[in-house]
Amino acid sequence: MSEQGKTEAPPAPEPIKETPPRGPAQWLPTVVDTIAAVVLALLVGALLIIFSTEDVIDSLKYFFSYPWDFFKYAGTAVWDAYRSLVDGAVGSGTALRRTLERSAPLICAGLGVSLAFRAGLFNIGAQGQMLLGALAGGYVGFHYDLPPGIHLAAALLAALVAGGLWGGIAGLLKAKTGAHEVIVTIMLNHVAGFVILYFLAKESFQRPNSDNLLSPPVADSATFPSVGGLHLGVLLAIVAAGIVWWLLERSTLGFEMRAVGANPEAARTAGMSVAKVYVAGMMIAGMLAALAVTMNVLGRQDSVTDNIAGQVGFEAITVALLGRATPLGTVLAGLLFGALSSGGLAMQSGAGVPPEMAQVLQALIVLFVAAPALIRGITRMRGGDASGTVMAKGWGG
Amino acid sequence: MKKTARVAAAILVTSLALTACGERDNDKDKDASGDPTTAPTSQTTSEAPAESHPDFKACMVSDDGGFDDKSFNQTSHDGLVQAKDQLGVQTGEIESHAQTEFADNINEMVQAGCNSITTVGFLLGDATLASAKKNKDIDYSIVDFAYFDESGKNTAPANLKALTYDTAQPSYLAGYLAAAKSENGVVGTFGGVNIPTVTIFMDGFYKGVQKYNEDNDANVEVIGWDPAKPKTGSFTNDFGDKTKGQNLAEEMIGQGADVIFPVAGPAGLGGLQAAQDNDVWGIWVDTDGCKSAAEYCDSLLTSVVKGMDVSVLEAIRESANDEFSNEPYEGTLENGGVGLAPYGPKADIDAELDAKIKELTQQIIDGTITVG
Numbered sequence: 001m002s003e004q005g006k007t008e009a010p011p012a013p014e015p016i017k018e019t020p021p022r023g024p025a026q027w028l029p030t031v032v033d034t035i036a037a038v039v040l041a042l043l044v045g046a047l048l049i050i051f052s053t054e055d056v057i058d059s060l061k062y063f064f065s066y067p068w069d070f071f072k073y074a075g076t077a078v079w080d081a082y083r084s085l086v087d088g089a090v091g092s093g094t095a096l097r098r099t100l101e102r103s104a105p106l107i108c109a110g111l112g113v114s115l116a117f118r119a120g121l122f123n124i125g126a127q128g129q130m131l132l133g134a135l136a137g138g139y140v141g142f143h144y145d146l147p148p149g150i151h152l153a154a155a156l157l158a159a160l161v162a163g164g165l166w167g168g169i170a171g172l173l174k175a176k177t178g179a180h181e182v183i184v185t186i187m188l189n190h191v192a193g194f195v196i197l198y199f200l201a202k203e204s205f206q207r208p209n210s211d212n213l214l215s216p217p218v219a220d221s222a223t224f225p226s227v228g229g230l231h232l233g234v235l236l237a238i239v240a241a242g243i244v245w246w247l248l249e250r251s252t253l254g255f256e257m258r259a260v261g262a263n264p265e266a267a268r269t270a271g272m273s274v275a276k277v278y279v280a281g282m283m284i285a286g287m288l289a290a291l292a293v294t295m296n297v298l299g300r301q302d303s304v305t306d307n308i309a310g311q312v313g314f315e316a317i318t319v320a321l322l323g324r325a326t327p328l329g330t331v332l333a334g335l336l337f338g339a340l341s342s343g344g345l346a347m348q349s350g351a352g353v354p355p356e357m358a359q360v361l362q363a364l365i366v367l368f369v370a371a372p373a374l375i376r377g378i379t380r381m382r383g384g385d386a387s388g389t390v391m392a393k394g395w396g397g
Numbered sequence: 398m399k400k401t402a403r404v405a406a407a408i409l410v411t412s413l414a415l416t417a418c419g420e421r422d423n424d425k426d427k428d429a430s431g432d433p434t435t436a437p438t439s440q441t442t443s444e445a446p447a448e449s450h451p452d453f454k455a456c457m458v459s460d461d462g463g464f465d466d467k468s469f470n471q472t473s474h475d476g477l478v479q480a481k482d483q484l485g486v487q488t489g490e491i492e493s494h495a496q497t498e499f500a501d502n503i504n505e506m507v508q509a510g511c512n513s514i515t516t517v518g519f520l521l522g523d524a525t526l527a528s529a530k531k532n533k534d535i536d537y538s539i540v541d542f543a544y545f546d547e548s549g550k551n552t553a554p555a556n557l558k559a560l561t562y563d564t565a566q567p568s569y570l571a572g573y574l575a576a577a578k579s580e581n582g583v584v585g586t587f588g589g590v591n592i593p594t595v596t597i598f599m600d601g602f603y604k605g606v607q608k609y610n611e612d613n614d615a616n617v618e619v620i621g622w623d624p625a626k627p628k629t630g631s632f633t634n635d636f637g638d639k640t641k642g643q644n645l646a647e648e649m650i651g652q653g654a655d656v657i658f659p660v661a662g663p664a665g666l667g668g669l670q671a672a673q674d675n676d677v678w679g680i681w682v683d684t685d686g687c688k689s690a691a692e693y694c695d696s697l698l699t700s701v702v703k704g705m706d707v708s709v710l711e712a713i714r715e716s717a718n719d720e721f722s723n724e725p726y727e728g729t730l731e732n733g734g735v736g737l738a739p740y741g742p743k744a745d746i747d748a749e750l751d752a753k754i755k756e757l758t759q760q761i762i763d764g765t766i767t768v769g
Contacts, residue, residue, distance in 0.1 A: 102497075197590070217523065311494070
């Protein structure tokens with residue numbers, strides 16, 4: 001709010017707060033907070049596992065006669081569950097491949113949400129942007145017959161354009177009419193859901209001899225090359241993270257985004273076009289969400305259905321939150337969530353832990369991250385100002 | 398950490414106080430200290446299974462509806478539970494949460510040493526086929542999906558069995574029944590999404606109503622579906638949202654319909670709600686509505702039942718006894734894979750109508766009437 005913000009080139013005080021902290025003294029508390037949140041979540045998760053295991057509950061009935069039974073069963077249950085969690089996440093080649101394949105879409109879509117966060121936009125629309133990307137990319141992928149490489153590039157481009165345009169609608173509406181992006185993106189998710197159903201009901205989007213709402217898989221010429229079963233689209237997620245970092249930290253547009261994100265009024269007074277930032281921010285966010293869905297459609301050759309995006313568009317929001325809206329943070333958070341998802345599968349089949357457990361762990365981690373003061377209280381850590389959570393400059397902005 | 402310890406201690410003490418003076422069941426110890434990896438599958442098997450295959454592991458992967466969907470995942474899962482009780486097999490299962498997980502989940506069941514894997518729903522068609530081709534020594538079965546080429550020839554590999562259901566047959570009976578019970582001469586049906594596994598019900602229902610019109614020189618009208626115009630018809634485009642089903646049904650009741658046949662999974666429950674509110678009849682699908690949606694039982698004429706549990710159990714039995722084949726299974730009135738549930742308690746079906754339904758059933762079984 002200070003007057004200095006309105007002067008010239010050097011970034012205004014507000015944006016400085018938003019830039020990622022540099023130097024150990026600044027990022028250390030964030031890292032410690034996050035690790036503490038993960039550990040706490042695992043502890044609470046352990047309690048849940050203990051008290052949902054039959055053997056343990058049974059042993060409580062005779063706790064005073066044989067107290068050791070309780071601890072033995074509890075220990076076994078927790079050890080089994082977490083061992084299969086780790087095994088299923090990083091314990092073998094298959095597990096690693098699965099973790100990376102599940103992380104990549106979360107990272108891409110998470111980057112989209114992060115980038116919008118930094119421009120002061122709360123993008124709930126990754127889900128819809130993914131659906132449109134899947135529809136366009138999938139169609140180019142299975143309908144046309146092009147040489148390998150060119151086909152892949154065309155399908156990828158189609159997906160990015162469709163996702164970008166869909167995201168851009170929300171940005172444009174916000175820039176021109178002031179319609180709040182939270183409402184608009186949520187509504188556009190529903191619209192996208194019906195758009196994809198409409199197209200899937202068309203013959204040209206269905207498999208021959210089938211009326212199911214299921215497209216053919218894309219042609220082999222439109223798929224990412226793979227090494228040892230792992231498709232290399234995963235690398236694109238890392239490349240995307242690099243580009244987003246460069247965009248935010250080194251480019252003029254990124255500077256404008258951060259300025260608008262910090263204080264749109266000040267940015268406008270400084271001569272920046274807030275409308276341009278909103279539209280560009282949402283378009284890039286949409287492209288990143290569309291890139292996320294190509295991991296499935298062009299990477300694993302999944303059929304396009306109305307459910308192709310799963311919950312990734314919404315999990316991306318928590319990934320961005322956990323990653324503090326920075327590219328590196330988002331990559332790490334995406335990897336963590338991918339690992340939890342992959343390990344959760346092994347927990348279910350190997351240790352009989354309900355599949356919801358992995359999701360509960362994810363939710364707990366985010367909860368503890370979002371409440372750094374609570375963590376400090378519990379763990380008695382001393383620390384300065386919570387540099388932690390990201391805030392969308394939402395309502396009325 | 399003091400606080401944490403205190404909280405934990407408090408919880409512990411409370412739970413102890415509540416459960417303090419029990420006795421240890423000594424057998425329990427034997428059972429539980431065994432190999433921990435069998436923990437999820439080694440829970441109490443029933444007293445005396447009809448058959449026993451302790452080394453056989455039957456597994457199941459749901460689609461993204463989960464095993465608690467009160468519909469086809471749940472019924473299929475019942476088949477797995479029955480297999481555990483009746484065949485004495487071990488079981489394993491994975492619930493899918495998203496379409497992108499299907500291949501991984503089936504693969505996980507392969508890794509878990511399953512001898513037979515049942516997948517639920519047409520969305521798993523590709524992933525199941527791919528896994529079956531790779532693992533020839535595992536028997537696969539898939540609910541609601543078949544592998545036919547253009548000429549209708551079965552293209553499934555030798556270790557993959559398709560389980561499908563000719564639900565048009567019992568729906569035909571339901572259509573006849575609905576037309577007979579309609580006082581306004583209008584009956585309504587709507588679907589979840591315009592896909593074959595849904596519209597096959599509506600086709601059968603429509604034809605049953607026409608049969609009634611033919612036999613009784615009546616003119617009962619069907620709203621919401623006309624097989625001659627397969628791209629139109631009433632659909633909620635959503636299997637989960639009860640409100641959408643309720644709105645559609647209210648609209649139909651407004652147009653005079655006094656029997657509602659919703660084919661939309663949980664969204665169809667809204668149709669039954671509307672029927673109950675307006676004091677008209679409903680007919681439920683997939684499961685016996687008087688059991689799965691008992692609160693609407695008084696408004697039900699009957700239910701069109703799809704016996705997925707029976708066929709899943711049968712596929713597992715064949716696999717466990719080395720009798721497995723890739724011959725597609727189709728549930729019909731004849732083999733009991735589909736049928737009508739007992740009439741609702743208030744349905745008040747007179748003996749003449751009941752006899753007619755039985756006669757039609759017989760005619761469908763012996764081929765005098767073809768519904769499909």
